[in-house]
Amino acid sequence: MGNNKKRKEKNHKKKKRKATAEQNLALRYVHEWAFRDSPPASPAGDAPDDFAPQSSHKIVDPVVFELHCHSNHSDGFLSPSAVVERAHSNGVKVLALTDHDTMAGIPEATETAQKYGMRIIPGVEISAIYSPRHEPGAGDLVHILAYYGSSGPSRPEDLDNLLLNIRDGRYLRAKNMLLKLNKLKVPIKWEHVTKIAGDGVAPGRVHIARALVEAGHVENLREAFNRYLYDGGPAYAMGNEPFAEEVVQLICQTGGIAALAHPWALKNPVTVIRSLKTAGLHAMEVYRSDGKAAGFGELADTYKLIKLGGSDYHGRGGHDESELGTVSLPLATVYQFLKMARPIWCNAMKDILQSFAKDPSDANIEKITRFGIPKKSKVCHTVNCGKDIVDLCLSSWLTSDEKEENEFQAIRLMLADTLISNGVVKVFG
Known part of the structure; x- marks a missing residue:
């Protein structure tokens, strides 16, 4: 009888630890996206996750x-x-x-x-x-x-x-x-x-x-x-x-x-x-x-x-x-929403940037900057390499791993000779 009680308590603790680990994973993932910085650290023993890189600091504020x-x-x-x-x-x-x-x-x-x-x-x-x-x-x-x-x-x-x-x-x-x-x-x-x-x-x-x-x-x-x-x-x-x-x-x-x-x-x-x-x-x-x-x-x-x-x-x-x-x-709901949305948004951004790389026109600059980069940004008033606009756009939305994907690297190379001066596009080379 006593052994059964101990076994139940042990199983209950395991379930509790598993739920805590899932919640922590969700918290790290949401914080990483919401604040554009490193997510809170997971407790010792938590398994690493592809979507939420490890970190050394802890964040407890709700998002x-x-x-x-x-x-x-x-x-x-x-x-x-x-x-x-x-x-x-x-x-x-x-x-x-x-x-x-x-x-x-x-x-x-x-x-x-x-x-x-x-x-x-x-x-x-x-x-x-x-x-x-x-x-x-x-x-x-x-x-x-x-x-x-x-x-x-x-x-x-x-x-x-x-x-x-x-x-x-x-x-x-x-x-x-x-x-x-x-x-x-x-x-x-x-x-x-x-x-x-x-x-x-x-x-x-x-x-x-x-x-x-x-x-x-x-x-x-x-x-x-x-x-x-x-x-x-x-x-x-x-x-x-x-x-x-x-x-x-x-x-x-x-x-x-x-x-x-x-x-x-x-x-x-x-x-x-x-x-x-x-x-x-x-x-x-x-x-x-x-x-x-x-x-x-x-x-x-x-x-x-x-x-x-x-x-x-x-x-x-x-x-x-x-x-x-x-x-x-609930945290789990936000986590599910972002896990579904982020790949979709990432692919959409690739389409937008690839269109700009193929046709670096003023109209396509407007498509990139109209929501992601404020119009008063220095991007609109100084000379910039086209790949700098790509980097600024990516840094405002994607994680470090997402930004390093091959498609984005290829877009940077395509725009290496593209300059934007006061909203006017010039292509050299």
Whole structure:
């Protein structure tokens, strides 16, 4: 009897040691990527891992990821810089800015994040429609989060064209909403909505809701949505949303990670998730600060999707909005996300840099630097060898081992005779 008890205690200690080793491995891996330096050391006896090199120092601070938030480049209230600053004050170390159907705010967010030693994951929340029969205007409105590496999508024109078409549709959609409101004897002026949205920002429902509040038709944003603007509501309208499966496929083809946003808002979540998984969906949101996503973790497990989450912060203020960094992602989840994403982002970066090496034009410099390197960087104002731009781009995103891969070495050699002076490319030799 006593021997059995000792054996159980021994087995329990072994399991505990194994779990600790796995957690430490995940911690080292996440720290290595998030802070661009050596990861914390593993306890004696831990097996080495290909993804996380050994180190002599220990890091115990948590790495807070915020993977879903918005700025005033879509329907948020704060500038990208203000979002980054607020995230930093909340302890966020890695932030994905995911404005609706635009990536215009990411350069500003990236530049601000450099001041605080934060990482920015270039992201976008893409509006789409799920229709089992592929009928425009029918089915569930679906939002797909796309996460890219520091240099953005490997085929930026394809993604840009998709987003531009959606934004054009948002203008038409907003005008149709105003027509419906006018028929309901709730008049709103177009100029009022566009002024609230700001220059170059495609109007969304929140801008119309703010106009309703300012015009005195409702007391707050919640009432505007509950009375008029909810999905299928009396003033609701659709735009040029593409089919969700096509959006997921494009994200995969351009070197991004595709995640289903707030699945609990769908009318038929199981059907949508099953179809999008077939199209290549990598992940879905499961974690919320209010704990109201019960049951979706099991759905993610069923379809072998990584379980993510974020605050969906807009900067509205009030008790009904989660703060930046308040959705706590388990370390194992972040580890799984990065292990899946990093090879995809690395391959996308190779495609972008190889395109630049074959055609070191001004347009291809812009593709490299628009997200990964701030525009005020000295790279844009001094004479640089082309391979220096490659090195600067790689150092901002990849690990030492990844940077030494043969493909990147070959790109450096190809660009050895390429000079960039004040944005003008010259090739010698």
